[in-house]
Amino acid sequence: MPGAEPTGSVERKEARLAWGLALPAVSTILLVALFPLAWTFWESLHLHDLRMPWLERPFIGLANYLEAFGDPRFRGSLLHTVFFAATSVTLELVIGLWLALSLNRAFRGRGLVRAAVLVPWAIPTVVSALLWRFMFEGQTGIVNAALMDAGLLREPVVWFIQPNTAWVPVILADVWKTTPFVALLLLAGLQNIDSSLYEAARIDGASAWRQFRHVTLPLLKPAILVALIFRTLDAFRVFDLIYALTGGGPGTSTEPIALYTFNTLLQNLQFGYGSALSVIVFLVTFGLALVYIRFLGAELLGTRR
Amino acid sequence: MSRRGWWPSVVLGLLVVASAFPLYWALLASFTPEARLFQGPSLLPSDLVLEHYRALFTQRNFWIPIRNSLIVAGSTTAFCVAVGALCAYALARLEFRGKSLLLGFILAVGMFPQISVVSPLYMLLRSLHLINTYPGLVLPYLTFAMPLTVWLLVGFFRQLPAELEEAAMVDGASRLRAFWEVIVPLAVPGLATTAILTFVYSWNEFLFALSFTLGPDRQTVPVAIALFRGMYQVPWGQILAAAVIATLPVTLLVLAFQRRIVQGLTAGAVKG
């Protein structure tokens, strides 16, 4: 019977070409991402405090992690991060959805929308933080002035002195910067929905709310998921915004885990402990990503293929 | 329903005002004398001065961070787009075992929290004597820039019909020749958009720049602004002037290429 197996050599050639093309990118990533991450894992299992070099660098197993769980400042930072993420992502999703729905009708000025959307997103986070700091700063910042003029405040609030009020500019700044982008994402998803579905629903007698619940929401799920995933992951990694807006203060009451880790590593020079914190940040972020992908990812893969 | 007609315009108006106000306010303040900055703000400009901008360049040498940012963001972009394009083409068009794993791996790396790799990168850069140098920033930047580039370009390449390369191959071109003659010219818009986005992300990066530079001669713009210190009080006028300048290049880029950028970002995300 004739028929050698010719497929093998052709496919192998293609695979070789593919790996050749991918190699520079992959080796770069391995070098600057994977290797350092592995190193962090390893380091987290040691005692390594650069302020006390005479202690050298003994292996201490999971002691750093235990210390972290008992560390009130760490627990606090975790709480802050969760609070920040939950609040800002919820606000961004809700406002973004409202924006996207309102803007879904075709209209002139589309370029204006895009510009309005993109500029806050495009500027450095620290710059936007400073803008908002300026607006909330002092007793005569524009926010205080406006609120007092509107009769909502009798005397100016010193926003950055108390933990509760310090969160306001932080959340507002994050929402200002990223809601437009979420709105864009959802708008793109909305525009992918066939308008004939709405017409059919209207003919069937569905009210606007029902159309929203039964046509819009289900078909918008993939876009919402993507927005949720990206925003939540970003919110958990928040650093720039808080560093420049409140510095983690007053005290450490707005300090997220990324900032605490940073301080531990590069200010307190506690490399071992800081690495453990880094790993925890990594695991939390990754865990979240996995949860999302597993729990809701079937949708994404379905629409992907 | 009349509501439908003007509602979008109202929303649009609100959106524009809300987005623009903080920027407008900062712009206004950057031209206001320091003494008047906190004395009863007014919404309209009056009595504008250039003292902050002048001070930026004469006292603080703000040229230097700008130069640093341009070099670092530019190099990162150039390297990532060139190398990433090859990798993205392989992922988008060629069949090989482990393809989806590779793509998943690259995307996963893009999701790493930067803080988790700061200390080992610091050690690595220190041992290579690259702290406070340009390569010492570009190298860490590749952690997020490379996955971003590859992800965006895979999306763009996938949008090109596979039949074009097949037609080119049947016409007598080898795979690489087909890539060069047919794919690359058609991918130019995608490559440009990717370059712009990579540049914006690199320009705006803060944590690595903060960690891996030691002094003003290598600090990038975001770091320089965040670390402004005044003698007696926070120099808001200069900070805001610097902020305006810091946002200028990316704002211009974004305004010029808004349609492409939106397409690039949303196409990959929503349609997969």
Added chain:
Amino acid sequence: MASVQLEQVRKVYPNGHIAAHGLDLEIPDGEFMVLVGPSGCGKSTALRMIAGLETPTGGRILIGDRDVTTVPPQDRDIAMVFQSYALYPHMTVRENLAFGLRMRGARQETIDRRVEEASRALALEPMLGRKPAQLSGGQRQRVALGRAIVREPKVFLFDEPLSNLDAKLRVETRAELARLHRRLGATVIYVTHDQEEAMTLGSRVAVMRDGYLQQVAPPMELYRRPANQFVAGFVGSPAMNFLPGQLVSGLLPTPGGELTLGIRPHDVEVVTPGAGTLDAWVDVVEPRGSELLVYLRLGGNHAGPELRAVTPPDLAIEPERLVGVRFDRERLHWFDEEGGSVDFPRTLP
């Protein structure tokens, strides 16, 4: 020009799907061979393997006398017209036509000459400087054709090139292709799902199903002597009627058994009740201009087996009437339980 040969060509995909089960096909030099079948039958896969865009899992492919099974497409000296034409959007029509020759390092004079000849033959001269986006569907199709002709290849491959055209243009272009084939004397392998296209264009037609060749024969033979029930039902429009053999026990050939009768609508005559082979109720009458397509139900009730008949257009016939149907005895087809034609040698499923 060259012949093409497939020897026991198999294609199995990594997910286990078998697109081709050991195909054996011989296409002599200059023949217009059509591969036809429903979607998923493997015809496009077979074409792509001949082109080199996919590699067979087993078997050999020869072009001329050369084993090209592992040769990449660019070295096979073939030309292909894609369903979507695949014109290079960033190049002008002239550059599109010249691309293949340029890839092979032909001399500029050769390129210019051949481009000119092809564009004259296909009336493309006014469009040479335009880009594909500025052309209509029909014009783009001609450019795709021109791109293939310019190369003067050994074999022409067509992958459903007419599916994106509207009906009228399709019929015109079909005639154009037939003329071209006659003039060039080229070896053509043409894939389509449209049986009418297959019948009108092919010197021989290969009917495929689920990765198997059902029958390879000139069109008329497929029509008159289909090898199995699938081919019988696929070729010819309106499709052949299939009836349980018992209904016409008087006509059954021997030996009997569970046979199925196949009769084409064109071979069914509508007569007065009782005067034909059977009686039937008229269900729907579809006037088609040159003929009537009549849907009938056999037996005395409305639930009997359906039968389609084609009659002259002026026949006085209306729904809800009883009529007689007469089958042309010369045109009966018989099929056994497995679908094989009773007077044909057994073929594969």
